[in-house]
Amino acid sequence: MFARLGQLVVHHPWKVIGLWLLIIIGVVAAAPELKSTTDQAEFLPSHYESIQAMQLQQQAFPQSAAPAAIIVFARADGAPLSGSDTAKIGEVGATLAAANIKDVTGLQPVPPSDNRLIQIIAVQMTKVTSAGDTKQTDAVKELRTVLKDQVRDTDLKAGITGSAAQFLDQQESSTKGLAIVGVATIVLILVLLLLIFRSPVIALLPILTIGAVSMVVNGLIAMVAKAFDLQVDTSVNAILLVVLYGVGTDYILFLMFRYRERLRAGDDPKTAMVNAVTRVGEAITSAAGAVIIAFMALTLSTLGMFRALGPALAIAVAMALLAGLTLIPAIVSLLGTKVFWPSKAWQSEPKGARFTALGAALGKRPAVFAVVSGGILIALGIVAVGFNPTFDLTSGSTSDSSESVVYNKELLKGMPAGATQPTDVLIRTSEGALAGDQLAAFRTTLTQVPGVGQVSEPILSGDKTTAAFQVTLNSVPESDAALETVRGPLRDAVHGAAPAGTTAVVGGISAVFVDFQDAMNHDYRIVFPVAAILIMIVLGLLLRSLVAPWYLMASVFLGFVATLGAAVLVFQHIQGNSGLIFTLPVIMYLFVVALGTDYNILMVARLREEAREGHNPRQAAALSLRHTGPTVAAAGVILAGTFASMMLAGNNVLSQMGFAISVGIAIAAFVMAMFFTPALTALLGHRAWWPGHGDEKSNGSKTVREGEYSTAAP
The missing domain is CATH 1.20.1640.10 (Multidrug efflux transporter AcrB transmembrane domain)
Structure with missing residues (x-):
């Protein structure tokens, strides 16, 4: 032959x-255009719990999502933030909001951390709908340009991290x-x-x-x-x-x-x-x-x-x-x-x-x-x-000098390591509406899980059949410690504490991994x-x-x-x-x-x-x-x-x-x-x-x- x-x-x-x-x-x-993605969740089959949690979140809270980006502020000299610093951060946040940057749907200022070393503004953005969608990355570019002008000639330094910035x-x-x-x-x-x-x-x-x-x-x-x-x-x-x-x-x-x-x-x-x-x-x-x-x-x-x-x-x-x-x-x-x-x-x-x-x-x-x-x-x-x-x-796929990596490290000076990508816990009932005492008891259980830093108050869906908690881990979301927390004590607690007639699932990037x-x-x-x-x-x-x-x-x-x-x-x-x-x-x-x-x-x-x-x-x-x-x-x-x-x-x-x-x-x-x-x-x-x-x-x-x-x- x-x-x-x-x-x-x-x-x-x-x-x-x-x-x-x-x-x-x-x-x-x-040939069509070859598109690629970095969203790890897109690679998993639907029978995995993290994907079920994502689907439930999209159904019950279509307009709600973790911040696509986080603006981190700190003093350039590393000292705690003063009252005038926090006032200036408020002004910067107002200026960014007034800029009407395309695909930025909301900016939510958060009070300074307990040690006052950092303060953040959570940024909501239009949801990405496909692998080649550049809405969020384009918004991050424009935000960075405006932000740089706002903190120039001040005692502050600021940068953007979070999923959209890391992806960019x-x-x-x-x-x-x-x-x-x-x-x-x-x-x-x-x-x-x-x-x-x-x-x-x-x-x-x-x-x-x-x-x-x-x-x-x-x-x-x-x-x-x-x-x-x-x-x-x-x-x-x-x-x-x-x-x-x-x-x-x-x-x-x-x-x-x-x-x-x-x-x-x-x-x-x-x-x-x-x-x-x-x-x-x-x-x-x-x-x-x-x-x-x-x-x-x-x-x-x-x-x-x-x-x-x-x-x-x-x-x-x-x-x-x-x-x-x-x-x-x-x-x-x-x-x-x-x-x-x-x-x-x-x-x-x-x-x-x-x-x-x-x-x-x-x-x-x-x-x-x-x-x-x-x-x-x-x-x-x-x-x-x-x-x-x-x-x-x-961090492994970007340079250590990239802005998202640098300001992720700054973020850790004042907040739990899992703050950039909190773990999602969702509970759903098939019998009427979720009761307030049920959710309070469930949240108390979550706060007692080893490795958990913070648990947000529950957010209820419109029909009150689904509740979502944002759980911030003490470890970086991709770390071995975070994965062990999700795999063992957190999922065990979530499944075990779910009231009769409800189902509870754990999602988020750590659960995906x-x-x-x-x-x-x-x-x-x-x-x-x-x-x-x-x-x-x-x-x-x-x-x-x-x-x-x-x-x-x-x-x-x-x-x-x-x-x-x-x-x-x-x-x-x-x-x-x-x-x-x-x-x-x-x-x-x-x-x-x-x-x-x-x-x-x-x-x-x-x-x-x-x-x-x-x-x-x-x-x-x-x-x-x-x-x-x-x-x-x-x-x-x-x-x-x-x-x-x-x-x-x-x-x-x-x-x-x-x-x-x-x-x-x-x-x-x-x-x-x-x-x-x-x-x-x-x-x-x-x-x-x-x-x-x-x-x-x-x-x-x-x-x-x-x-x-x-x-x-x-």
Whole structure:
């Protein structure tokens, strides 16, 4: 199949390029705008309590909502607010109200805190109705402009925090971070390809072709998101950019290394490309298939963010594969050997002393390589036991110097940590109206819950069947302490104290994150095993073996826990963070498991190819490392480097993602695929290919098997 595909593409390159141009134009013209959201509640199914609370609140109190923004005032010298200061704050509030800022529906001044270090004005805004709605963020921008003028030349300082302000700062940080990641990714790919091939043509080839393909990818993702009503998280854009360029460059590298190898073997340029597609097509298609399956397994997730992320990344990988097997061969077949210009190095076989020596050593002592590489993975994996998920995405996804973060810290000087996003407790009766004594007793119970700082007086709905309490926690809403308060004592008290004939639920951002944890634990039990089984089926079909998929997946699992352990070591133990972002295990699964399988497939496919040439298992392992080692090393460096560029984005969320994924890919390339997997395959020998025995070579009526050749490494 791949031989026919190679011949078709190489002999009709202009038709292939023209078809790609038509596809790009058509998809871009037809695609809707891709919208994203940061509202975590949009990702949870409706059966979770936090979502039920939100729905009840919207039904009973359609005009009532927590403040979208909070204006925080304090003295510039840090002293307590004086009487004249509070009078000035009142004047500022009146000026802001008189400004009639669009979509600001109310400003409610609050008396100074008990210690008089801060005073706030709660800001109500028009409700956001869709992911792309900018009403609140536009209002925050205008409020900040007016506010700055009002406190200039006074003893006060003031800033805006709260959900709308945090969202605005997060958007601006993400935009800046995405630009940094994009530039760093492209520069890194250019530099590394120049070093590897010494050719600006090859260096520019992935940048230009993948840049064009990315327009198709974005359009297709937007179409799929609209068709299936998928909620796309804002972090998808940064991940998508890196995946597309990183994976796409990897597939191009696999093809170009084999193309150069066939040229050195004496093929003419067109024949060399046909043979390259023939030889590498099955391997990279199987590798891409494993990645796509791993991504698509996320559609089984209960969380909307992962159900959208999986298909988006699967589309990116599928298009990168399609371009690698059609568009790149078509362009290279037109350029011929000019693709290597001005370098002449492609004409001669390099000595490859380093990988030859490594291959020879592995062939002689596979057990030593297996024990050492496996020991490294196990040692790092032990550290992973200390993993603690954290939900503090607000501060982690913006700069510490952003206004919402700075003034959130100011707010904590005078108010409970949960003041920015109070927890909502709602009680509803199905029998008449709620009685005042019932609500008073219920409120008293809430005030006695450990971890609760303040409980507001109840607000009754128009028909008096529903009451809402705002519960301010003593801990930051995203913190472990806040989540434990909601998960345990608060929900227990709310459910236990609800009077007969009523139902009570707990909502708010802390409750959303509690339900997120439950949903993710469910997903770990479903998504990971399903993906592992499907990837093993792909490996079994590719390698025609029932044995190899088991130890290949075992090595990938070790790579996964080793990567998690490395992240825990750096961010929790060395940097002292309370935990790692809660999505990190799933993100690592996407890339370390899926892409780690990529490198394993490439190495083992070459190992089988060498075995079919008549080499015994140890020789085949040595030769596969010698020939495929440089490809895996180059691909690993480029892909790890592109993900490492996320650490330059300036926020903790992308830094943790970038570090974990880049380390995971480095482990997959330089520990698993290069040493652990070929060493295990050499030790298992012919048994690794049972029952298909895909390593056998027909030699007339005789087949070549283990032991018929010398076991010395070449």
